[in-house]
Amino acid sequence: MPGAVERYVNLGDCYDRAGLQAVRSELSACMKGYKGCYQRAYRCLTAAAQIGEDMRAALITPAVEAKLAKRTKGILAREVKKSGKEPGKAVQRFLGAITWKGVLCNFDTVDALCRRVYELSDSYGLGHVMLTHLAAGAMAAGYDVILCPSPMWPDRIEHLLIPALSLAFVTSTPALPYGKRPYRRLRLDAMADQEVMRRLRARLRFSKKVSAALVEEAVESLAQAKAMHDELESLYNPHVDFDQVYRTAGEIVEELKARLAVS
Numbered sequence: 095m096p097g098a099v100e101r102y103v104n105l106g107d108c109y110d111r112a113g114l115q116a117v118r119s120e121l122s123a124c125m126k127g128y129k130g131c132y133q134r135a136y137r138c139l140t141a142a143a144q145i146g147e148d149m150r151a152a153l154i155t156p157a158v159e160a161k162l163a164k165r166t167k168g169i170l171a172r173e174v175k176k177s178g179k180e181p182g183k184a185v186q187r188f189l190g191a192i193t194w195k196g197v198l199c200n201f202d203t204v205d206a207l208c209r210r211v212y213e214l215s216d217s218y219g220l221g222h223v224m225l226t227h228l229a230a231g232a233m234a235a236g237y238d239v240i241l242c243p244s245p246m247w248p249d250r251i252e253h254l255l256i257p258a259l260s261l262a263f264v265t266s267t268p269a270l271p272y273g274k275r276p277y278r279r280l281r282l283d284a285m286a287d288q289e290v291m292r293r294l295r296a297r298l299r300f301s302k303k304v305s306a307a308l309v310e311e312a313v314e315s316l317a318q319a320k321a322m323h324d325e326l327e328s329l330y331n332p333h334v335d336f337d338q339v340y341r342t343a344g345e346i347v348e349e350l351k352a353r354l355a356v357s
Contacts, residue, residue, distance in 0.1 A: 108342070113333035124326040131319035138312035139192065143246050145305040150219040152294055153286045161285050162223045169212075170231040173261055177236035184233060189242040189253050190270075194316040197245075197270050197309065199253075205274070207240075207255055208262035213276035217302070219244075220282045221265045225251040228263060232256050269306065 114121070190199035204211060214221045229239050229251065242253035244265075254263040266272040291298070 108335045108338045110333040110335070114330060117329050117333075120329055121326065124322050124329065128319060128322045128326075131315045131322070135312040135315035135319070138308040138315065139246065142305045142308035142312070145301050145308070146219060146246065149298055149301050149305075152298075153218050153290060154220060154223065155287055155290070158220065158286055159223050162220065162282070163227055165280070165285070166224050166227040166231070170228065170235075173210075174228075174232050174235050174237065174256075174259065177258075179236035182233040182236055182238040184229060184239050184241050186241045186243060188245065191245050192309065192312065192316075194313065194320040196313050199264075199270055201264065201272060201274065204253065204255060204262045204264055207257045207260070209260045210262070210277040211272070211274075212261075212263045213272045213279045214263060214265045214282050215267075215279060216265050216282040217267055218283065218286065218298075219247070219250065220286065221252070221263075222250040224282070225254045225263060225265075229254055232259070269309075 189201075189203060190197070192198075214224065225241075229241060232239050232254075237256050237258050240255040240257070241251050242255070244250045244252040252265045256262065264272055264276075
């Protein structure tokens with residue numbers, strides 16, 4: 095689509111080059127340390143994730159997995175009746191994130207889709223086992239599910255939504271509580287081997303403290319990066335003709351629609 099590409103390249107015409115040239119040194123100053131903030135945040139989050147994985151590995155024994163699977167079987171028998179339909183499908187959607195505002199989760203989305211919410215109180219990442227079994231059971235019964243990965247461990251399920259049943263399972267932690275009255279609450283920490291918990295109490299307490307400090311440092315680094323970005327925008331925004339930007343974008347959209355209609 096040469097016409098659309100040509101206009102995209104010419105978006106540089108939307109800038110007041112002379113005006114930007116006048117603040118070039120200020121723009122360069124804003125960029126110093128910008129990437130470094132993100133790199134520091136990623137390093138801190140990687141370290142925190144590794145500590146969390148070590149804690150989980152120490153507690154998720156075969157006996158605990160079996161206990162979680164047994165509890166899951168009871169929940170499925172009670173809450174998920176066979177629909178008689180073909181097996182359901184799964185989609186993945188992030189429900190939370192680690193941002194410059196802190197660790198966030200949009201629990202309002204859960205409440206909008208599901209009336210019954212199981213809260214899994216889980217400090218060590220044990221819930222992934224239960225959520226995996228629940229998702230598999232729901233799909234086998236013919237229901238589509240929404241799998242919500244953890245921002246810290248994307249290969250691990252943190253929340254599960256089954257909209258057709260108005261049923262959800264959300265993970266809550268002391269740092270990020272659900273904050274509402276759940277349909278039911280399960281204390282997954284209590285399902286860990288209590289002897290192992292006692293033996294590792296000092297190590298787990300120290301690991302949680304260090305992990306929390308690393309996440310806090312990452313959030314602070316993200317906040318610094320945002321402040322730099324905001325300052326950058328305040329410098330170049332006055333020298334951008336946004337009316338021309340939006341007008342050009344609209345022209346490209348209309349051209350794409352026309353080409354799609356022809357094809």
